[in-house]
Amino acid sequence: MSWHILGAGSLGCLWAARLAAQQHCVHLILRNAKALARYQQTPGVGLSDAQRQHTTYYPIRAQLAPDPQPIQHLLLACKAYDAQAAIAQVAHRLTRDSQVILLQNGLGSQQVIQQLLPNTRCLAASSTEGAYLAEPFHSVFAGQGQVWLGDLDSSAQPPPEALLEQCTAASIPCVWTSDILTQLWRKLAINCAINPLTVIYNCQNGELSRYSTQINALCDELQLLLCRSGQPEAAQGLQHLVWSVIEKTAANSSSMRQDVLHQRRTEISYITGFACTQSLQLRGDTPILHALQTQLQEVLQAQGLPTI
Ligand SMILES: NC(=O)c1ccc[n+]([C@@H]2O[C@H](COP(=O)([O-])OP(=O)(O)OC[C@H]3O[C@@H](n4cnc5c(N)ncnc54)[C@H](OP(=O)(O)O)[C@@H]3O)[C@@H](O)[C@H]2O)c1
Known part of the structure; x- marks a missing residue:
């Protein structure tokens, strides 16, 4: 072949x-x-x-x-x-x-x-x-x-x-x-819950346990967004899954944080950017997600990196 x-x-x-x-x-x-x-x-x-x-x-x-x-x-x-x-x-x-x-x-x-x-x-x-x-x-x-x-x-x-x-x-x-879309949506939601916060707080995944209230609220929004997007299977147990990834990868830096640390363009438009666009199209109620996207873009801009 x-x-x-x-x-x-x-x-x-x-x-x-x-x-x-x-x-x-x-x-x-x-x-x-x-x-x-x-x-x-x-x-x-x-x-x-x-x-x-x-x-x-x-x-x-x-x-x-x-x-x-x-x-x-x-x-x-x-x-x-x-x-x-x-x-x-x-x-x-x-x-x-x-x-x-x-x-x-x-x-x-x-x-x-x-x-x-x-x-x-x-x-x-x-x-x-x-x-x-x-x-x-x-x-x-x-x-x-x-x-x-x-x-x-x-x-x-x-x-x-x-x-x-x-x-x-x-x-x-x-x-x-x-059903690859279920896998992709599930991974997207996990990435949305973890990656931007590791950039905003400039921390390893494990240190996100300090921000549990914010992460749990974000997971609730993402879960609703997945359901509205016709992905109920990907939405199942999202919060639990996010915490289990955080625990298993506690010593790691997320791919987005690694990109920022190496001054490389991130894939923001295909992670939180995609989720925000989807939410707007479906008239979803995701204020935490949108605030996160704005905060992330501010950090990227401050570092001289593309915000899309
Ligand atoms: N690395 C991982 O561990 C990992 C794990 C899971 C998922 N992923 C995903 O897999 C994808 C690839 O990641 P990666 O880490 O392998 O990226 P990478 O190391 O940046 O490699 C991407 C390569 O594509 C080349 N390229 C871009 N446009 C091209 C074009 N038009 N013609 C020829 N070459 C072109 C780039 O060349 P230039 O250097 O010239 O730009 C670069 O060599 C990403 O979406 C990433 O999120 C990566």
């Missing part, structure tokens, strides 16, 4: 290395000629274990978006705010049989892409794996997890067995779900 990975960052390199280790034909699609030249100076995609004791380099081929080669399997591994522009660059290379996996966090970018590609099977992913880049094209596999995969378009198709088998054989822990 042939794979193209668009977005050679932390997760893109993690997937590329594991697929290449299984002798699959893998190609990176890089942003521009400068990135390609830079990649060609490296021994290939590097993958290290969490302790960085072992690193293996995979001499994966790389190309640019205008390459004429058709794409069979595409892993879109860029940030949510880059997803639409990135897919537009390669849309002409997709065929009726192509399958696209969308790795983006939050909600909103997946729906835009499915609209852009009405005839392509788009699988959304919800990943709890953790990785970061030690240097360009060298990913460190920091946290084992799971990858939920499912069709964005609800028209029932049989699961893509060959793709799932390949992922499993490559030690990519994919689990198929016929």
Whole structure:
């Protein structure tokens, strides 16, 4: 099976290395000629274990978006705010049989892409794996997890067995779900309850226990919003789930806080931004959520970071 990975960052390199280790034909699609030249100076995609004791380099081929080669399997591994522009660059290379996996966090970018590609099977992913880049094209596999995969378009198709088998054989822990939206909404709500507050209070997840009244009230609002959005399953036990994530990840910094600490653009528009827009559209009553979004934007602005 042939794979193209668009977005050679932390997760893109993690997937590329594991697929290449299984002798699959893998190609990176890089942003521009400068990135390609830079990649060609490296021994290939590097993958290290969490302790960085072992690193293996995979001499994966790389190309640019205008390459004429058709794409069979595409892993879109860029940030949510880059997803639409990135897919537009390669849309002409997709065929009726192509399958696209969308790795983006939050909600909103997946729906835009499915609209852009009405005839392509788009699988959304919800990943709890953790990785970061030690240097360009060298990913460190920091946290084992799971990858939920499912069709964005609800028209029932049989699961893509060959793709799932390949992922499993490559030690990519994919689990198929016929209801990926529930997973995505649940993760969105958890991210809304945790990530902005870790930025606003500049703290690790565990320190959020000091703000339990605010978090519980926010969870109540989010729970109602999920129900109004037709996601009652994702709403179930939200508060309990949020506290269990806070407890299990007490020593971690949320992805949004890490972005801010590294002076990187956040995915705010696809997390709290998406939830606020959804609430406005449904005329929901979510004053705490909106106040949180405003406060978060103020912090981002003060740090000189984009507020969308
Ligand atoms: N890392 C994790 O542990 C993790 C865990 C769960 C979910 N996620 C989600 O997975 C997604 C990817 O995260 P990540 O951490 O892997 O991001 P990342 O390290 O920032 O990698 C994204 C890569 O995409 C590239 N890119 C963007 N637009 C492109 C284009 N048009 N053509 C070619 N390359 C392009 C970027 O290139 P430039 O550097 O040139 O911009 C960058 O190399 C995010 O939505 C994130 O929230 C990540």
